[in-house]
Amino acid sequence: MLLGGASPWFADRRxxxxxxxxxxxxxxxxxxxxxxxxxxxTGAWHVVATDDLIRYWSVADAWRSGLGWSVTGGVPGSGxxxxxxxxxxPLLVQGAFSLLGHTYAALRTPAIVIGTxxxxxxxxxxxxxxxxxxxxxxxxxxxxxxxxxRTYVFGAAQPDGTFATFLTAFVAFGARxxxxxxxxxxxSARLAIATGIAGAASLLTRPEGMVYVxxxxxxxxxxxxxxxxxxATWRAVALGVAVVVAPAGAFxxxxxxxxGIAWPGGWANIASVSHVWPNLDTIMRNNLxxxxxxxxxxxxxxxxxxAIVLVVIVAGMGILSxxxxxxxxxxxxxxxxxxxxxxxxxxxxxxxxSPITFYRHAAVAYPCVVVALATLGPRAGRTVAPIQIAALxxxxxxxxxxxxxxxxxxERDHNQLLTIYPPEPVVTATGLWRIAPPLPILPMVPGPTNxxxxxxxFDYLGFRKGLFEAVRPVxxxxxxxxxxxxxxxxxxxxxxxxxxxTDPKRRRTRA
Numbered sequence: 219m220l221l222g223g224a225s226p227w228f229a230d231r232r233x234x235x236x237x238x239x240x241x242x243x244x245x246x247x248x249x250x251x252x253x254x255x256x257x258x259x260t261g262a263w264h265v266v267a268t269d270d271l272i273r274y275w276s277v278a279d280a281w282r283s284g285l286g287w288s289v290t291g292g293v294p295g296s297g298x299x300x301x302x303x304x305x306x307x308p309l310l311v312q313g314a315f316s317l318l319g320h321t322y323a324a325l326r327t328p329a330i331v332i333g334t335x336x337x338x339x340x341x342x343x344x345x346x347x348x349x350x351x352x353x354x355x356x357x358x359x360x361x362x363x364x365x366x367x368r369t370y371v372f373g374a375a376q377p378d379g380t381f382a383t384f385l386t387a388f389v390a391f392g393a394r395x396x397x398x399x400x401x402x403x404x405x406s407a408r409l410a411i412a413t414g415i416a417g418a419a420s421l422l423t424r425p426e427g428m429v430y431v432x433x434x435x436x437x438x439x440x441x442x443x444x445x446x447x448x449x450a451t452w453r454a455v456a457l458g459v460a461v462v463v464a465p466a467g468a469f470x471x472x473x474x475x476x477x478g479i480a481w482p483g484g485w486a487n488i489a490s491v492s493h494v495w496p497n498l499d500t501i502m503r504n505n506l507x508x509x510x511x512x513x514x515x516x517x518x519x520x521x522x523x524x525a526i527v528l529v530v531i532v533a534g535m536g537i538l539s540x541x542x543x544x545x546x547x548x549x550x551x552x553x554x555x556x557x558x559x560x561x562x563x564x565x566x567x568x569x570x571x572s573p574i575t576f577y578r579h580a581a582v583a584y585p586c587v588v589v590a591l592a593t594l595g596p597r598a599g600r601t602v603a604p605i606q607i608a609a610l611x612x613x614x615x616x617x618x619x620x621x622x623x624x625x626x627x628x629e630r631d632h633n634q635l636l637t638i639y640p641p642e643p644v645v646t647a648t649g650l651w652r653i654a655p656p657l658p659i660l661p662m663v664p665g666p667t668n669x670x671x672x673x674x675x676f677d678y679l680g681f682r683k684g685l686f687e688a689v690r691p692v693x694x695x696x697x698x699x700x701x702x703x704x705x706x707x708x709x710x711x712x713x714x715x716x717x718x719x720t721d722p723k724r725r726r727t728r729a
Contacts, residue, residue, distance in 0.1 A: 244351065244717060244718070248341065248351070248714060248717050248718065249338055249341075251355075251710055251711075251713045251714035251717055252337040252338045252341055252355070252358060252714055253334065253335070253337075253338060254706075254713070255337050255358075255359065255362070255707055255710040255711050255714060256333070256334035256335055256336055256337045256362070257334050257706075258703050258706035258707040258710055259333070259334075259336070259337070259362055259368060259372070259703075260330050260331075260333045260334050260372070260647060261647050261648065261703040261706065262373075262624075262645075262646040262647070262694065262699060262700040262703040262704075263368045263373040263624065263638075263644060263646075263694070263703075264326060264330070264373045264644065264645050264646070264647060265369060265370075265373055265374055265375055265640055265642050265643070265644055266322075266375065266642055266643040266644070266650075266685065266686065266689050267642050268322075268375060268678075268681075268682055268685065269375075270375060270376050271325060271375040271376065272672070272678070273288075273303050274308045274311055274325075274377065275311060275325055275660065276288040276660050276662075276671070276672050277303050277305075277311075278308045278311045278312040278315060279659055279660040279662065280660075280662055280669075280670045281308070281312060282312070282315075282659075283659075283662055283670075285662050285670040286476045286669050286670055287302065287472070287473075287476045287477060287669045287670070288303075288662065288669060288670050288671060288672070289302050289477065289669040289670070289671055302473070302477060302479070302482040302669075303482070304422045304424065304427075304469070304482065305422055305469055306377075306380075306419055306422045306423040307328065307329075307377040307380060310328035310332075310380075311324070311325055313328075314327045314328055318654075319654070319656075320657050320659065321654040321655060321656050322650070322654070322655040322656075322657055322685060322689075323651045323653070323654040323655070324654075324657075325657060326375070326650060327651075328380065329372075329377060329379055329380045330647050332379075332380050332383050332384075333372050333383060335387075336362050336372065336379075336382070336383045336386065337359065337362045338358075339383055339386040339387040339390055340357065340358040340361050340386055340585075340588050341354050341355055341357070341358040342386075342387070342390035342391075343386055343389045343390040343393060343585055343588050343589050343592065344357045344358065344588060344589065344591075344592035345390075346389070346392075346393025346394050347393050347538060347541065347542050347545065347589045347592050347593060348542075348592075348593075348597045349592040349593075349595060349596070349597065349598065350595070350596040350597055350598045350600075350602075350718075351717075351718035352596065352610065352715065352718040352719060353592070353595035353596045353597075353609075353610055353613075354592065354718075355714045355715055355717075355718050356595070356610055356613040356614055356617065356715070357588060357591055357592055357595070357613065358714075359617045359711045359714065359715075360613045360614075360616050360617045360620065361584065361588055361591070363617060363620035363624065363711075364620055365512075365513055365620055365623040365624050365627070365638045366512070366513075366577050366638055367577070367581055368638075369638045369639065369644065370574045370577045370578050370581070370638075370640075371577065371578050371581040373644070374578055376578065377423055378578050378579075378581065378582060380423055381420060381423040381424040381426065381427065381582060382581060382582055382584040382585065384416055384419040384420040384423055385416075385420045385427070385430055385431070385582070385584070385585045386584060386585035387412075387416040387419075388413065388416035388417045388419075388420050388431065388434070388585070389434065389545075389548065389585040389586070389588070389589060390416075390585075391409060391412050391413035391416055392413055392434060392438065392544075392545070393542065393544075393545060393589065394409060395409055395410065395413050395438075396438055396441065396542065396545065397544070398451055398454075399441065399442045399443070399451075399455075399544065400441050400446075401445075401447060401451075404448050404450040404451050404454075405447075405450065405451040405454040405455065406450075406454060407450075407453065407454045407457055409454070410454035410457050410461075411454075411457055411458060411461055413458055414457070414458035414460070414461030414462045415461055417431050417435070417458075417461075417462050418461055418462045418465050418466065421462065422465060422469060424582065425482065426555055426558075426582050428481075429551060429554050429555050429558065430551040430554075430555055430582070430583075430586075432551075433547045433548075433550040433551035433554055433555075434545070434547035434548060434551050435547065436547050436550070437545060437546040437547020437550055437551075438544050438545075438547060440543075440546060441544045441546075476669055477669050490561060490563075491561065493560065493561055493562060493563050494560045494561065497560045497562075498560065500576075501571075501576060502521055505520075505571075505572075505573040505576050505577075506520035506521050506523075506524045507520040507521070508520070508573040508636070509524075509577070510523065511636045512636050512637055512638045513619075513623040513638065514623065514626075514630070514635075530591070530594065531587055533594070534587075534589075534590030534591050534592075534593050534594050535548070535549040535586075535590045537590075537593040537594065538589055538590055538593045541593060545589065548585075548586045548589055548590070549586070549590075551586055552583050552586040552587075555582060555583050555586075556580065556583060559579050559580060574640055594606070594609050595609045595610055595613070596610065614715075617711065618708075621704050621707050621711075622704075623638065624638075624700060624703075624704045624707070625700065625701045625704035625705070626701075627639055627694070627700060628694050628696075628697070628698040628700055628701070629698065631695050639694065639695060642686070643686055643690065643693040643694075643695065644693065644694040644695060645694060646692060646699045646700070646703065649689070649691075649692030649699065650689065652692070653688060653689060653691070653692060655684075655685050658681060660672050660673075660676060661673035661675070661676055
């Protein structure tokens with residue numbers, strides 16, 4: 219982290235004449251500062267909950283007991299619907315249990331570790347669509363520090379943040395791959411494999427992966443010119459496809475063997491356009507004003523701010539479609555993914571489409587928003603227009619506001635003001651690892667098919683109460699440890715901006 223923060227002072231000394239070496243050096247130093255920023259962003263604001271996370275924990279415990287796939291849904295004994303979870307997060311959890319013990323800290327560690335790479339993936343996606351260095355890092359810092367996203371998505375007891383990070387990496391790699399698929403140059407095997415790994419991870423982490431990955435791939439196919447591909451591109455594409463098909467096919471085979479289904483189902487049987495207005499009404503009347511108030515804005519500002527953000531995103535999507543036609547699937551994925559949310563019943567969620575639930579589900583479009591915003595600022599190697607300078611100033615102002623909102627969250631809570639914190643305990647990563655509350659081995663019984671499920675007699679509520687009591691000493695509702703992590707974000711984020719701004723070969727009129 220210290221090396222990342224100090225890197226701007228070495229930028230001009232490392233290389234002065236070799237353009238390629240300068241670019242490589244700047245990229246490495248940028249990555250160092252963004253990794254340090256990622257560590258700081260995942261250092262705090264983790265919500266302690268188990269209502270949804272138990273589904274992934276139960277799969278890992280079922281594997282450990284040799285009982286096949288767990289199909290537990292929701293809280294044991296509550297009569298909840300059954301769900302079949304995708305395999306990536308349970309696999310990561312099982313690995314964490316093996317290394318760190320069967321604790322709640324181990325259960326959350328995979329998401330924390332993967333989340334540290336979010337700023338890097340965001341920067342890579344922005345650079346992939348042509349954003350200049352300063353603009354790309356400004357986008358990465360602004361998007362990775364949104365207070366609600368930090369708490370409700372990347373700090374949630376869910377793999378939603380993990381999925382968003384994987385999907386952002388997929389978009390970043392895909393943005394670099396599409397010119398080769400158009401036939402401009404050969405596609406490298408390493409890039410194809412990296413794209414395939416990120417795509418497979420997205421596909422096998424959250425159900426939304428099918429929509430987002432599928433739409434983005436479909437969009438890329440519209441510009442593919444296989445008749446112009448050299449042998450190297452054909453070979454690389456075959457490798458990338460194999461990386462996706464192999465794990466997805468293996469998972470499907472296991473599903474057929476254990477549960478008699480080819481793939482976990484969704485909510486298509488209850489989706490309806492009749493749900494669109496109730497959902498939209500809930501968002502406009504309750505959720506958007508709530509988001510504004512939690513960060514110190516008037517409730518009345520929620521809807522106008524959301525409208526401005528929506529217009530900016532739509533404008534960015536339009537520019538993206540023209541500038542990078544190979545990424546036409548990004549707007550398509552955004553429309554489809556968001557549409558699924560509005561078509562499902564408001565009452566489907568136990569909390570009736572609360573601000574936290576809606577934000578968590580909508581935020582999986584994170585990488586799509588990133589590349590849309592990336593088109594609005596200074597481009598690499600192009601003359602900077604005044605409006606682009608204004609966009610940069612706005613982005614940096616929002617970044618500063620994000621950091622401030624994170625820093626004062628505990629203070630607002632102490633002052634009885636609405637804050638980004640949910641009612642559940644919110645802890646730092648270090649506090650969570652220091653306490654490391656133990657998890658019981660879940661008792662399993664045969665499920666509704668050939669799978670297994672958590673025994674309804676398991677005292678879930680008693681366990682939940684004990685977990686909350688265990689983490690109470692490090693609860694950010696009480697202890698203001700988040701302020702130090704917010705300061706670290708500001709320091710390393712500023713260092714990253716300094717790296718980009720001190721580019722020795724950058725002219726004043728260039729990005």
